[in-house]
Amino acid sequence: MRSRGFTLIEMIIVITITGIIASIVAVFMRAPVQGYADAARRAHLTDTADTTLRRIARDVQSALPNSLRPNAACIANTTTLCGIELLPTLTGGRYRQDDACFSTGCTTLTSLGSVIAANDELSGRRIAIYNLHNNDGANCASLNPSAWCGQNVATIIASTDSSNNDQFNFASTTFAPGTGSPSRSFFIVGGPVAYVCSNVGTIGDNGTGELRRYENYVAASAPTLPPAGTSGQLIARNISGCNINYAPAISGTDGLLQIYLEITEAGETAGLYHEVHVDNAP
Incomplete structure (x- = not known):
């Protein structure tokens, strides 16, 4: 019995048909694939x-x-x-009233409740009270105290943690206005x-x-x-x-x-x- 293989003509026909089928599939597949890529x-x-x-x-x-x-x-x-x-805030709270901070100046501030977890963890940060102005007009007048101008802020040099209150120490600073902050709120700000x-x-x-x-x-x-x-x-x-x-x-x-x-x-x-x-x- 003699075996018989493919002729060259048969191979060409198969390749041609396969190419046609592949082209048809590519045409129909292109839009969905492109749509998926665009959606992604x-x-x-x-x-x-x-x-x-x-x-x-x-x-x-x-x-x-x-x-x-x-x-x-x-x-x-x-x-x-x-x-x-x-200016991002790191923490904050309310403080015990100290009229000297808004009249002659003060060097310490005591919080109502504890806002820090360890002594001196916020040293080098700034404490801000009653910031009223973003100084977008580049006017550092004292009528509109602005932390951007260094007004109503003080750099913390030491802080003491307590379960009931914390104490923040800084160089002598006079905050404005003289009547004090109505909410008695303070904020610790970062860079x-x-x-x-x-x-x-x-x-x-x-x-x-x-x-x-x-x-x-x-x-x-x-x-x-x-x-x-x-x-x-x-x-x-x-x-x-x-x-x-x-x-x-x-x-x-x-x-x-x-x-x-x-x-x-x-x-x-x-x-x-x-x-x-x-x-x-x-």
Whole structure:
């Protein structure tokens, strides 16, 4: 019995049919695969924008009352440079009344209840009382005491922990106004924090901007963004739109921060708008 293999013509026919079938499958599969890739890209862009806005909101809601201030350039809908800065609070509470702190000056402050866990854990930090002004106009007049100007703040040189109260020591400081703080609240603040969008725009199918977070730089009375002397931490890239608008007194002591962030990558764009309530009760 003689075995028989494939002829060249049969092989060509099979290859041709296989190619036709593969082409048909590719045509029908291309749209779903492309759709999946586009959906995944949009989800990634949206997630990046959402995570970024929530991170900003967390810092803003822990800020020292009346310390939040935006860059003036942020008023426009889309800018090449836009940002905000604030003084974050580490802890705080209420203090025992000491009239000398608002008249002749004092060197100690005693809390009602304990707010620290160990002696001297906050040495080098600043204690702030009755901060009334974010100094966005670069005016350090005493009528509007501002922590940015070094008013109503003192650097802690020692602190003593107690189960009932804590004592904070600092150089002699006179706080304003002379009538004292109505709420008798104090805040322990850390170094400044800023969020800055830069080089915002688009080239081709991609955004060109970056959003960076800056921290623990030297505080200045007048807002300067981005802060000098630090490169900051990259939070998001491909920024095609960035708008930050802040109204410090929407209702009484309540402010409102409005943020719009837009990211463009490979022709896909995701834009999110977020509002943050800001409690400015000093």
